[in-house]
Amino acid sequence: MKQYFLPHEGGAFKANLHCHSTVSDGRLTVEQIKEHYMKNGYSIIAYTDHDVLVAHDDLNEDGRFLALHGYEMEVNEEGFKGLFSEGLKFGSAKTAHLCYIAKSPDNMTQVCYNKDKYIWGNALAYKPQLKFESDDYIRRYSAEGVSEMIRIGREHGFFVTYNHPTWSMESYPDYSGYEGMNAVEIWNTGCERGGWAEYNDHCYDDFLRQGKRIYVTATDDNHNGHDLSHPLSDACGGWIVVRCAELEYECVTDALEKGSFYASTGPEIYDLWAEDGYLHVTTSPVHRINFITGARHCGSAGAHYGDSVTEAAFKYNKDSDGYIRVDIQDDYGRHAATNAVWVDTIAE
Ligand SMILES: [Zn+2]
Ligand SMILES: [Zn+2]
Structure with a gap:
């Protein structure tokens, strides 16, 4: 008897699950991103701007394009002052980044938020409309702290991915304590184009050999700092192909939850x-x-x-x-x- 692991019924939809737009620190608008990715055969973008959960349902086109909404959270090693400040230690501090993708189109509540921290850049303009499950959460950079953030995200209906371990300068002693994520990025185009060795197949095997039943994604993490025609453009370099019955929000997120997809940077x-x-x-x-x-x-x-x-x-x-x-x-x-x-x- 044949037992298939990639479903046959329905369609195969190309998706980028990690993406930054002008809503946070990306250079392209959500519409420009949609246009470019559709030209390159994509049907799904998860918009995961930094610390801001904004729906983009107005971009949806029946059977042709689906916008998922999510956001990326980070928690930094003690003493880290932030990406844009002087002083310690951006060059050597460790950090953990997680993408949260809402599994239901109605889920618009951010978790692990603090009213005095975390939100920055263009995302500040969206602050008045955001909804939070707590406003005094303190993120902790430790195995327990990151695992708690993942658990809270899962409990509140998010598909949670652990992102770009190489860029984050995390290794086995750091990430082996992280529990409960749905998937790890085996590839991140933005980091790879920046010069990091961001094909993390060893990291996936590390998690699996611990008995963690998680999936792999390949994503762009595109900020589009380079023009789309530039050889180091971070658009359309890594994706997943989702197999599911139709291009409908919960049909797609259900396929993510079940692992009905594979990751690619080229071959099929x-x-x-x-x-x-x-x-x-x-x-x-x-x-x-x-x-x-x-x-x-x-x-x-x-x-x-x-x-x-x-x-x-x-x-x-x-x-x-x-x-x-x-x-x-x-x-x-x-x-x-x-x-x-x-x-x-x-x-x-
Ligand atoms: Zn990141
Ligand atoms: Zn990112």
């Missing part, structure tokens, strides 16, 4: 299924197909540069692998990654 994943003890994948033409597990047991299919592979199968070990995930790479070094398949969820 068409199908992923288990059958008779093997995990199978079919893809666009790529240079490598890697199978990674929770154990020292991996597998690979490959081609010479210029040639390609488009399918592979991997015999997993039901007793010891824990999970299996697929990572593919094309001749340009671009990746796509599936969410982990937990072996104990594969039917006999």
Whole structure:
């Protein structure tokens, strides 16, 4: 029996889940972002401006474009003075950034807010219309503090992602204590274009090997500091492809919650299924197909540069692998990654 991990019914919708506009510190308006991304095949943008939750329903077009609303929160290592101040230590302070995407179109209440802190830049103009679940919350940079922020977000109906660990200068001793997020960014275009090594596949495996059943996203985190035609433009470099019945708000967020998507910076994943003890994948033409597990047991299919592979199968070990995930790479070094398949969820 074939057990599929990317649903077949409905559509496949390209989405950017991390995006900044003129509502906070981005250079393009929400409309300009929509126009550019639609031209590049996207149907979904989650607008996640810094510390400001604003709905953009007026951008929605039936069956063509859907705006999700969310916001990005940060909590900084003790002594950190902020991005735009003199003094300590922007160059070396650690920070944790989380995106909160509202799972319901009616959810317009921000969490972990403090009336005297956190909101800055253009977002100040929106302050009078914002609604908060608390106005005196103090964010704490610690495993407990970040985990509490994630828990509060989940309890209030948000899909929570842990963002750009490399740019944040966090490593295993920091992020291994973070609990409860839905997903981690395996790729962040804005950070990568800035020079950081922001393909975080090791970080995803670190979480999975701790037993955390989370997903991976690839996002842009676009601020559009460069023109859209510039080689270092941070638009349209990383995305997820969501499989769901229709382009409708809760249909999409439900698919996020269930993990019915894959992440990509270029190549495509068409199908992923288990059958008779093997995990199978079919893809666009790529240079490598890697199978990674929770154990020292991996597998690979490959081609010479210029040639390609488009399918592979991997015999997993039901007793010891824990999970299996697929990572593919094309001749340009671009990746796509599936969410982990937990072996104990594969039917006999
Ligand atoms: Zn960030
Ligand atoms: Zn961001």
